[in-house]
Amino acid sequence: MQVMIFGAGYSGKAIANALKTEAGTISGTTRSEDKFPDLTAAGMAPFLFDGVHLNDDLIAAMGNVTHLVQSIAPGRPGDPLLALLGDDPKRFLPKLEWMAYLSTVGVYGDHNGAWVDEKSPCRPVSTRSVERVAAETAWAAIAEKANVPLSILRLSGIYGPGRNAFMNFEKGTARRLVKKDQVFNRIRVEDIGAALAFLARKNERGIFNVTDDQPCPPQDVVSFAATLMDVEPPPEQAFETADLTPMARSFYGENKRVSNARIRGLGFDFRFPEYRSSLKHLWETGLWRG
Missing domain, CATH: 3.90.25 (UDP-galactose 4-epimerase; domain 1)
Known part of the structure; x- marks a missing residue:
């Protein structure tokens, strides 16, 4: 397993920690070289990604990646990584075996306090949640075209150390x-890392709510x-x-x-x-x- 995490921030570091014993290499991107020591301390080889260009060092590293994690929020005109990958992720990621996209439970919008699961309709309210729905759809389309399993993790409010x-x-x-x-x-950040590692091991595809049991x-x-x-x-x-x-x-x-029954049904246990x-x-x- 050769892992690259685009947007290796708070959740990305927890993911790297969860995968450290089984990944051959883990790389992470950041917008600033000032954060390189933080990524190195978290067990990642750091790379610059400004959201606009793929530099030569990053392209070279992507050539060996088997497991891709996209944690960068979309904006306008859309997902920054997808804009560069185009409709074929294997153009830059020829060894790609599995992908994960970190989204948000905000895509469900307002359900007046009712329970929602992965089959519930998305009724996003905020602009950022509308952009997340569009990004989910776009990632699902290129994953299907490339025949690469994609797990979409819909995260609730993140907290932790x-x-x-x-x-x-x-x-x-x-x-x-x-x-x-x-x-x-809510979701404890360590459980995000553990859930992603669990889905990667099983080569799962689909949408999964990664959230606690107690709204x-x-x-x-x-x-x-x-x-x-x-x-x-x-x-x-x-x-x-x-x-x-x-x-x-x-x-x-x-x-x-928000219900987490789907990922629990696969055998995942939340630590928190x-x-x-x-x-x-x-x-x-x-x-x-x-």
């Missing part, structure tokens, strides 16, 4: 926003973190009157409960299936700081 409610308390940014009946799913109101997570820290939680704030950026406010326009035990683990081990 260095990104969590404890960090928000430390920074003084913790808030308890309350919107009636609003719930969100809940966001203020409950903040309150539980405060309990673990033995501090007072911030006062509740009504969502309707809270000062939020347009992006932050848009997240509350999508209300749903609900936020309470996960936050307790982060706090007690000290990993919350990253």
Whole structure:
């Protein structure tokens, strides 16, 4: 297994860690050479990718890749890597055996708090989720044409070491926003890595929700973190009157409960299936700081 992760950020590093014992090589791209030491420390050979051009070093490395992971968010006019690969990924990836695309549960849009699964209709609300649906469709088309299995991982709100409610308390940014009946799913970053490694080993294709078992109101997570820290939680704030950026406010326009039954049905077990035990683990081990 020769792996390349385009956009080797927070999730990409967790993926590299999950694959380190079975991959012959793991490469990762970043937009800045300043991040090369971080990728090297995470076990990846670093390469520059500016989202516009494939440089000679990157093209040479792509020639040996068997497993491709695309983690870069789309934009306008679309997915930056697809724009360069065209309709034949094997043009630059002749040894390609399997692909993964990291998407978001935002593609489902708003379902008024109802449960959704991979067969549920996509009704994206935000521009970024509309772009994700388009990118999923485009990746599925080139995968079918190239006869290469593609797993699309739809991720819920990502947290873990260095990104969590404890960090928000430390920074003084913790808030308890309350919107009636609003719930969100979450996913611990290590479970993203483990899920992708599981799907890669099985050479799976299709769409998979990678999310926890326990959608809940966001203020409950903040309150539980405060309990673990033995501090007072911030006062509740009504969502309707809270000062939020347009992006932050848009997240509350999508209300749903996301099922992970499909990937569980294949035999995958989440290490952190609900936020309470996960936050307790982060706090007690000290990993919350990253």
